[in-house]
Amino acid sequence: MIIAYRSNGESMMLPVDQQLQTLPDDVVWLDLAHPTREEDHYAQSLTGIEVPTREDLRDIEPSSRLYTEGRAHYMTASLLCHAETATPKLADIAFVLTDRHLVTVRYDEPKSFKLYAAALGRQSNGPCAPHVMLVKLMETISDRTAEILEKAEMKGEALLLAIFGDGNEPVKRRPPRFLENLLSSIGHHHRLISKARDSMASLSRLMTFLTSSPVVQSDAEAKAICLTVTHDLQTLSEHAAFISSNITFLLDASLGLINVEQNAIIKIFSIASVVLLPPTLVASIYGMNFRFMPELEWTWGYPAAIIMMIVSAVIPFFFFRWKGWL
Known part of the structure; x- marks a missing residue:
């Protein structure tokens, strides 16, 4: 044109x-x-x-x-x-x-x-x-x-x-x-x-x-x-x-x-793994197949183990909150 x-x-x-x-x-x-x-x-x-x-x-x-x-x-x-x-x-x-x-x-x-x-x-x-x-x-x-x-x-x-x-x-x-x-x-x-x-x-x-x-x-x-x-x-x-x-x-x-944002996501997973580590330790101990384990004969042994796992998870959580890491 x-x-x-x-x-x-x-x-x-x-x-x-x-x-x-x-x-x-x-x-x-x-x-x-x-x-x-x-x-x-x-x-x-x-x-x-x-x-x-x-x-x-x-x-x-x-x-x-x-x-x-x-x-x-x-x-x-x-x-x-x-x-x-x-x-x-x-x-x-x-x-x-x-x-x-x-x-x-x-x-x-x-x-x-x-x-x-x-x-x-x-x-x-x-x-x-x-x-x-x-x-x-x-x-x-x-x-x-x-x-x-x-x-x-x-x-x-x-x-x-x-x-x-x-x-x-x-x-x-x-x-x-x-x-x-x-x-x-x-x-x-x-x-x-x-x-x-x-x-x-x-x-x-x-x-x-x-x-x-x-x-x-x-x-x-x-x-x-x-x-x-x-x-x-x-x-x-x-x-x-x-x-x-x-x-x-x-x-x-x-x-x-x-x-x-990626570090925040990684921090959440890291804290979750740390929080769940003590309960995992408790569960691992009582999951071992030893013949002589006094707690196996306790009437309140199972509830006591559950309470121990909950307490071991709650304490790290509030400790991290107190430190300002969460």
Whole structure:
């Protein structure tokens, strides 16, 4: 699918079966979403530049993500997608900037693209150049990343309350396997933050490359926006590192509480074995088959043995309670 955006923010579809010979003069952005090979060739014929394919994005080396070829600047960044789902992932997005057009190639649906496209439809500040459109798209991506981190921080607070409670009342006994299930939530939380940090590192490199391009250097407003976005990404990276350290604390706390509960269970079994040891000793003594055992001839021998076993079990129990071990 090819969506063309005019300089005034209006959009239109460019179906392959109704191929245009040339693009309208006011089209500045071609967004290729899940393009087929035919759509790749169609975009190349319209813009006169080589458009990265799915194979190019998959096989591109980290050191070859940013380069200039002729009059086109090629940039590839990893954007976080599906952040609200259980399987967030990084999607490689290609940005190709020329004097006349901005071309984006993507095989996923980052929410920032939808947000920016909706904002373009509402703009009323006149024509927009390709490099300005790219810079503002990067600004939207940065804002979307900030939103993801804000929600992630709220999720971390919720996990913290689930582990320790709010402090106003004692933590109630947790259901079985509650903490084990909580570890899964912490793992998903860490996965989201990890991918967000990888995305921001990729975007920071792209912004450095874009800021140093001649077309941005010659535009004071675009350069100012680039510097602001770069600073925002640095701040967000620091904030993501802070959230990541909190996740480490949550993980350590959960594992510690699991150990506490396991130790409590082991303590119960240990105390039970100690409490039952004296009665077992008494029963073992009177279970021995000796011919001469005076207690066997007692009328109250059997009740006396039972009482001895009960007393020998009760005394260790209350002794442990007195020591505070129970």
